[in-house]
Amino acid sequence: MIILGIESSCDETGIAIYKKDYGLIDHILNSQVDLHAKYGGVVPELASRDHIRLIMPLIDKVLKKNNLVIEQIDAVAYTAGPGLAGALLVGSTVAESLACARNIPAIPVHHLEGHLLAPMLEENKPSFPFLALLVSGGHSQIIVVNTIGEYEIVGDTLDDAAGEAFDKTAQLLGLGYPGGAELSKLALEGKHRFELPRPLINSNNLDFSFSGLKTAVLNLTKKQEVLDHQTKADIAYAFQESITDVLVTKTIRALEQFNQKQLIISGGVGANKQLRDKFTVKSNELGFQLFFPSLEFCTDNGAMIALAGALKYEIAQKQDYHFTIKPRWRLTET
Numbered sequence: 001m002i003i004l005g006i007e008s009s010c011d012e013t014g015i016a017i018y019k020k021d022y023g024l025i026d027h028i029l030n031s032q033v034d035l036h037a038k039y040g041g042v043v044p045e046l047a048s049r050d051h052i053r054l055i056m057p058l059i060d061k062v063l064k065k066n067n068l069v070i071e072q073i074d075a076v077a078y079t080a081g082p083g084l085a086g087a088l089l090v091g092s093t094v095a096e097s098l099a100c101a102r103n104i105p106a107i108p109v110h111h112l113e114g115h116l117l118a119p120m121l122e123e124n125k126p127s128f129p130f131l132a133l134l135v136s137g138g139h140s141q142i143i144v145v146n147t148i149g150e151y152e153i154v155g156d157t158l159d160d161a162a163g164e165a166f167d168k169t170a171q172l173l174g175l176g177y178p179g180g181a182e183l184s185k186l187a188l189e190g191k192h193r194f195e196l197p198r199p200l201i202n203s204n205n206l207d208f209s210f211s212g213l214k215t216a217v218l219n220l221t222k223k224q225e226v227l228d229h230q231t232k233a234d235i236a237y238a239f240q241e242s243i244t245d246v247l248v249t250k251t252i253r254a255l256e257q258f259n260q261k262q263l264i265i266s267g268g269v270g271a272n273k274q275l276r277d278k279f280t281v282k283s284n285e286l287g288f289q290l291f292f293p294s295l296e297f298c299t300d301n302g303a304m305i306a307l308a309g310a311l312k313y314e315i316a317q318k319q320d321y322h323f324t325i326k327p328r329w330r331l332t333e334t
């Protein structure tokens with residue numbers, strides 16, 4: 001069974017072909033970063049228009065490249081939410097229309113479910129149940145993944161998501177958008193000079209709060225007489241130390257609390273090298289198994305949606321071609 005996966009929830013158009021019982025055949029991605037960079041963030045209407053422009057050519061391209069024709073596709077999985085309404089509508093409309101025209105099932109997928117299952121695209125996969133730290137531009141959650149569709153959110157952000165904190169801090173330091181990767185590159189040149197707070201690190205729950213950290217960075221930048229390159233690098237270093245300490249400490253606590261032996265790190269911030277290094281040290285020290293998606297599957301992509309579609313095929317396929325996009329959609333809601 002061959003599944004076409006379509007991701008269009010934000011600023012990436014991702015298309016993938018996944019074969020059940022075989023794995024990923026191929027995937028293709030168009031990032032709109034250059035389109036939005038000059039505005040300092042994603043402009044929803046521009047995002048939708050670019051998805052419209054590229055979605056069909058990208059589907060054609062990936063099919064052709066793999067000597068496939070649309071008649072060989074057995075189901076279409078697509079991101080139905082959460083995300084930008086207009087952007088979601090493009091992917092959902094194309095997916096449901098293709099499925100309707102071909103009389104094959106359509107499978108709506110929760111974007112975060114895609115991120116959660118992304119480590120299963122790798123050769124070395126976790127098995128259920130496992131614990132997940134999902135850290136992206138919109139979410140910072142600790143989730144117990146019992147099996148497909150059975151997710152328990154045990155920790156959540158009370159305000160800014162981890163990726164959002166990276167992006168806003170990057171903006172304060174005058175870096176481009178999205179700032180996570182840029183900030184961590186700058187931090188490589190930094191050294192230990194400033195101390196920033198580690199919000200909620202000792203709280204008796206597993207929730208996060210990063211907006212205070214961003215304010216602390218703002219105050220620190222204002223206090224500097226000269227904000228030269230080295231000072232910025234030292235601030236980036238301090239920010240990254242602080243946020244990764246909080247993420248690692250609370251996730252390790254969750255592993256112990258829920259007696260889990262496998263941990264996956266997913267979402268765009270999962271690409272952060274320092275976060276990966278800190279978790280690797282802990283995994284060697286404490287003996288739990290650690291899984292990361294490869295870098296290309298940490299950030300948004302169509303492969304994770306096609307994979308989620310394949311894993312959810314039996315429970316989530318529908319053939320009525322009615323659909324509702326869900327710009328706001330909690331993972332535990334159906």
Ligand code: KG4
Nearest residue numbers: 136137138163180181268269271272299300
């Ligand atoms: O998962 P993702 O591609 O999109 C969402 O679903 O939000 O995550 C994007 C987020 C952005 O906030 C970006 O700055 C952050 O992931 N990010 C990083 C790194 N690469 C991407 N944050 C820290 N370090 C990185 N290397």
Ligand code: ZN
Nearest residue numbers: 115136299300
């Ligand atoms: Zn995402």
